[in-house]
Amino acid sequence: AQSVTQPDIHITVSEGASLELRCNYSYGATPYLFWYVQSPGQGLQLLLKYFSGDTLVQGIKGFEAEFKRSQSSFNLRKPSVHWSDAAEYFCAVGRRGYQKVTFGTGTKLQVIP
Amino acid sequence: NAGVTQTPKFRVLKTGQSMTLLCAQDMNHEYMYWYRQDPGMGLRLIHYSVGEGTTAKGEVPDGYNVSRLKKQNFLLGLESAAPSQTSVYFCASKGTLGEAGELFFGEGSRLTVL
Numbered sequence: 488a489q490s491v492t493q494p495d496i497h498i499t500v501s502e503g504a505s506l507e508l509r510c511n512y513s514y515g516a517t518p519y520l521f522w523y524v525q526s527p528g529q530g531l532q533l534l535l536k537y538f539s540g541d542t543l544v545q546g547i548k549g550f551e552a553e554f555k556r557s558q559s560s561f562n563l564r565k566p567s568v569h570w571s572d573a574a575e576y577f578c579a580v581g582r583r584g585y586q587k588v589t590f591g592t593g594t595k596l597q598v599i600p
Numbered sequence: 601n602a603g604v605t606q607t608p609k610f611r612v613l614k615t616g617q618s619m620t621l622l623c624a625q626d627m628n629h630e631y632m633y634w635y636r637q638d639p640g641m642g643l644r645l646i647h648y649s650v651g652e653g654t655t656a657k658g659e660v661p662d663g664y665n666v667s668r669l670k671k672q673n674f675l676l677g678l679e680s681a682a683p684s685q686t687s688v689y690f691c692a693s694k695g696t697l698g699e700a701g702e703l704f705f706g707e708g709s710r711l712t713v714l
Binding site for chain 2: 493496519521523528529530531532533536538577579581582583586587588589590591592593
């Protein structure tokens with residue numbers, strides 16, 4: 488069974504600082520990997536996704552993530568955080584031809600001035 | 601350009617009451633899902649559907665029923681609500697089997713069971 492671990496429940500960064508959110512997955516074959524963002528009171532919005540090819544993927548709002556097969560990781564990064572990035576971030580894993588997507592427990596990001 | 605629409609957005613029930621949440625999507629997606637979101641637990645899959653007339657159980661199906669009579673609609677029912685079902689419920693949809701696996705989410709339905 489596929490699973491996702493987000494080890495950080497809550498992260499606080501200063502505005503302008505860099506950000507890295509961790510995600511580790513467990514899955515035997517090549518996974519489909521996603522990062523979603525959820526603003527308070529809203530649904531989830533896709534930030535970026537990895538299916539194959541270049542292991543560094545670019546997403547919306549200046550986010551990027553790197554797929555590292557050897558570490559079973561798909562960490563989300565942003566070079567300079569803005570106050571509007573405060574939200575909850577979810578990593579998710581799926582695979583081609585498989586109906587279900589499994590989500591991690593989320594990381595809540597707080598941005599301080 | 602509605603995408604995925606959930607109704608109602610808020611509901612308060614008493615223990616033992618029943619209700620139905622409606623999810624509608626206008627993207628002609630084959631797959632539809634119901635998740636519940638609870639603090640510290642992320643999103644957990646309740647039931648899903650791979651096409652009109654089909655349903656399947658997810659991780660936490662007990663106490664819920666679903667129906668997909670029309671391709672664009674996916675209904676989640678609670679026959680006898682319990683306080684443990686207090687949660688935020690999200691509907692999502694996805695394209696066909698061969699397509700990329702991006703899920704499109706509704707804005708959520710907050711349910712409180714007293």
